[in-house]
Amino acid sequence: MKKIAIIGASGYTGAQLTELITKESEFAIYGLYVSANSADLGQSLASLYPNWPHLSQCLQGLNESSQQDIANNADAVALALDHHVSMELAAWFYQQGLAVFDLSGAYRFENKEMYSKWYGFEHQYPELLDKAVYGLTDWNSEAIQASRLVAVPGCYPTASLLALTPVAGLLTNTRPVINAVSGVTGAGRKAQLNTSFAEVSLSAYGVLNHRHQPEIATQLGHEVIFTPHLGNFKRGIIATITAELKQGVTLGDVDAAFKCYQGNPNVLVKQGVFPKLDEVVHSGRCHLGWQYDEHSHYLVISSVIDNLIKGAASQALECISIHFKSNP
Template identity: 65%
Template sequence: MKSIAIIGASGYTGAQITSLINADSHFSVQGLYVSENSLDKGRKLADLYPTYSHMAYTLSPLSDEAKKQIVAEADAVILATEHSVSLELAAWFYQQGLAVFDLSGAYRFADVAQYPKWYGFEHTHPEVLAEAVYGLAEWNREKIKQTRMIAVAGCYPTASLLALKPLKPFLTSMYPVINAVSGVTGAGRKAQLHTNFCEVSLTPYGVLGHRHQPEIATHLGQEVIFTPHLGNFKRGILATITVQLKPGTTEADVEKAYSVYDSEPIVTVKHNMFPKVDDVVHTPNCHIGWKYDANSGYLVVASAIDNLMKGAASQGLQCMKIHFGV
């Protein structure tokens, strides 16, 4: 059984992955951690999230002492922390010999030049970044097995890339256009005005400037137009993507391309039927639906996931299982 420390465990993705690890016989929880000055240190996770009343874990401050204990006792750490926090913690734990599963974006680009532009910091650990593998589980299994530094894919990129990657041989120079809507948990648990109940109303944001645009483009190998929207629901992402395919591409070609998921239990693909967010929330699943007009060459594909599950926690667990071979 592998022992796992969860850092940022009081947040939405941290609490979610704690519940998944708690329920998995291959893993045990070494400890749950928050920042040293956290208002939640010493509190029980179940006091923050009564839905987890079956778990007795307490949130500990991530002191230097706690870090040493993690190194002595754990096989891996999950970082459910913001990008700049993960940047430093991932490098430190990696250098101590632990496997690191980072839910943030701090290690998702191989190119250090991307970080100042999209994350507002210089990447201070290029040597660890060089070891990092993108944790899009269905597409990167072999590499996830081979490295101890896994940058779990982002939420919108997971929904978008699972829909688009099978189509790569048929894409033209025209950019796929991705319109995606996320539930409010995508913005994390901390209080912010724009995620207040009274403020939330369906609207685009980050237009032509969201950090997930280059993440999708990098891991697809093709530029895209990406427009995220904030929806007035708690969990889930629906990405609806319009793309023009190469002249001569047939419906059978598309069918065959998506058959890559026939052996993947988590990804379900339907032709002429479209997914609903409610069918995937609280599950690790991705539901994809597509329709193609061979005359115009236009294909519309929609992809639904739970942002906290396949978009973060359950994909993190999937990567852990691949890495540890369980």
């Protein structure tokens, strides 16, 4: 049984990952950790999340002693932390020989210049960037098996890439337009005025400068226009994407492209039937609906996921499972 330490366990993503791992017979939670000055220190996850009364393990403070204990006794760490904190801890645990599954953006780009431009910090471990693999499990399982440093994708990129990757070779040079709406849990657990009940509505944010835009473009190999929106609901993402396809591409070509998901229990594809968020909330699935006009050559795809599960926690668990299946 592989022992997994979760650092940043009190946030929505860390807690969700903990809950998922407790259901897996081949994994055990080694420990749940928060920063030494966290207000949640010493509390159980059950007290923070009463809908999970079985999560009775208490949150420990992360310090030099507990870090070394994790390195000596755990098989892997999952990091659900701010990007700059994950950058440091991922490097340290990787150097100790553990498998590292990072849910931040600290290792999603190979080019170190992207971090100063999009994340506002200088990456201190550029030698590790080409060792990290992108954990889009439905497309990158072989690389995940082979690497001890896995960058779990962002929630918007997961929804967008699952929709666009099958048809990437059919795109013209015109940028696909991605309009996506996320529930407020995507902003994290920390109290903020703009995500409070009285303030949240439906509005665009991060227009033309959201850090998930280059993440999508890098993995797709094609520039995109990405506009995220904050919705007045708790969880889930719906991304509606409009893309121009090359001259001569037929309805049959598009249908054949999406057949790559046949037999995949995590991705459901339907032509002409567009999914609802309710179909995927609290699940690790992605549902896709698409329609293509052969005359205008425009393809519209709608993609829905749960931002905390398929967009974060269950994809992290998939990465862990894939890695340890080939590294028992």
